[in-house]
Structures are given as structure tokens and as C-alpha cells.
Amino acid sequence: MELQANLDAIRQRIIATCNDCGREPASVRLVAVSKLQPAAAVIEAASAGQQVFGENYVQELLAKQEEVSAPVEWHFIGALQSNKVKYLQGKVGLIHSVDRLSLAQEISRQWGKAGEVAEILIEVHLGDETSKAGVAVAEVETLVRQIAELPNLRIRGLMALPPYCENPEEVRPYFRQLRQLAQQLAALKLPGVSMDELSMGMSHDFAVAIEEGATLVRVGTAIFGARS
Ligand SMILES: *Cc1c(COP(=O)(O)O)cnc(C)c1O
Numbered sequence: 001m002e003l004q005a006n007l008d009a010i011r012q013r014i015i016a017t018c019n020d021c022g023r024e025p026a027s028v029r030l031v032a033v034s035k036l037q038p039a040a041a042v043i044e045a046a047s048a049g050q051q052v053f054g055e056n057y058v059q060e061l062l063a064k065q066e067e068v069s070a071p072v073e074w075h076f077i078g079a080l081q082s083n084k085v086k087y088l089q090g091k092v093g094l095i096h097s098v099d100r101l102s103l104a105q106e107i108s109r110q111w112g113k114a115g116e117v118a119e120i121l122i123e124v125h126l127g128d129e130t131s132k133a134g135v136a137v138a139e140v141e142t143l144v145r146q147i148a149e150l151p152n153l154r155i156r157g158l159m160a161l162p163p164y165c166e167n168p169e170e171v172r173p174y175f176r177q178l179r180q181l182a183q184q185l186a187a188l189k190l191p192g193v194s195m196d197e198l199s200m201g202m203s204h205d206f207a208v209a210i211e212e213g214a215t216l217v218r219v220g221t222a223i224f225g226a227r228s
Pocket residue numbers: 033035056077078161202203204218219220221222
């Protein structure tokens with residue numbers, strides 16, 4: 001019941017934020033981050049109408065998928081080792097966390113073997129400390145150009161995990177920077193690269209992210225409560 005109420009509140013906030021900044025609410029998708037939550041929580045959220053779930057760990061994702069029969073879409077949002085990529089083929093609709101060429105090459109190879117095209121986002125490292133994941137801003141264009149050359153892949157946009165700030169307003173410049181980067185990359189008009197997705201914003205700052213153009217907000221604790 002609490003989960004239903006949490007989801008309703010977040011949906012309302014997404015709609016209100018979109019209305020306030022002149023965006024179409026349907027242009028923002030809520031990714032429910034279910035890492036370290038039991039499959040039962042996913043099943044409950046799915047029955048409350050939640051469609052997209054984000055997971056950070058390959059083994060956990062596969063185990064949970066076995067238990068969830070609802071027709072939901074899974075996204076991979078965590079740090080990804082190349083040797084685990086093969087397990088994700090056919091299991092995820094979008095990988096948010098591609099930050100190096102070798103990883104993209106392995107995704108290209110595994111999806112190619114299956115005769116499919118992978119949808120990916122490039123994870124960009126914004127700010128200095130918080131996370132070591134992500135390609136440096138100065139190297140994004142080079143990486144995108146290299147990955148765009150690979151077959152069986154489509155770069156759909158960018159993802160970032162900016163530093164945590166108590167006051168979400170302090171994160172705004174990072175969200176803005178990611179949007180501007182995406183605009184610059186879109187202007188290159190590289191084949192296989194569309195910059196229509198911006199994955200940014202979490203439980204405490206998703207409203208600011210939406211104001212700055214997020215199309216995918218990744219929300220965990222505000223939906224499911226604290227992780228065990
Ligand atoms: C855990 C996680 C989230 C969700 O964070 P909350 O603060 O619980 O909303 C979003 N994105 C990534 C990449 C995560 O690892």
C-alpha cells in the first residue's frame with residue numbers, strides 16, 4: 001500500500017513538474033530502481049502500473065527476472081564488467097552505463113550474435129569524487145565517435161550520476177551540463193547516434209532533473225524505501 005502511495009506521489013510530482021516547465025509528462029519515463037529490493041517489491045510495483053525497472057547487478061537482475069512474470073521492461077544502470085555482458089543479452093531494453101569502448105565492443109559482439117541491436121546510453125562522469133564510473137566530459141565525443149562505428153548498437157543518449165547534494169538546486173548545473181553535452185553531440189549527426197534520452201535525476205533531485213530535460217529518471221528509495 002505504501003508502495004502504491006509512493007508511486008502515485010512520484011507520478012504526480014512528475015506531472016506537476018512537467019506542467020510547470022512546459023514539458024509533456026509523457027516525455028519523462030520513471031525507472032523504478034529495484035536494486036537490493038526483493039522480487040515481491042517489483043511485482044507489487046508492477047501491479048501498481050510501474051513498467052520500467054532499473055537494476056545494478058547482473059546476477060540479481062537475472063534472479064529477479066525469474067520471479068517476475070509481469071511484462072515489465074528492465075534497464076541495466078550499474079557498473080558493468082565486459083565478461084558479464086553476455087548474460088544481459090535479451091534481458092534488458094536499455095543499458096544506461098556504457099563508459100568505455102571495450103564494453104561497447106562486447107555489447108556489439110553479443111547483440112550481433114543474437115541478430116539484435118542494443119540500445120545504450122553513454123555514462124558521463126560529472127563532478128569529481130562521488131563516482132568513478134563514466135567517461136570524462138573531455139573524452140565523451142571521442143568515445144561516442146568510436147562507439148558509433150560499431151555494428152549492432154544504437155546510442156540513444158547520455159546518463160550521469162552527479163555528486164550528491166543535500167540541496168537539489170546545487171545539482172542543477174550538472175544536469176544542465178549533461179543536456180548541453182547531448183545537444184552538442186546531437187549536432188554532429190553521427191549515424192547510429194540519437195541524443196533523445198537523458199537519464200538523470202534520482203529520489204531527491206528528479207524534479208530538478210526534469211526541469212533540465214531528463215527523459216528517464218531513476219528513482220529507488222522514494223518508491224521502495226531504504227535498501228536492505
Ligand atoms: C541506486 C541508484 C539510483 C537510485 O537512487 P535513489 O537515491 O535510491 O533514488 C539511481 N541511479 C543509479 C545509477 C543507482 O545506482
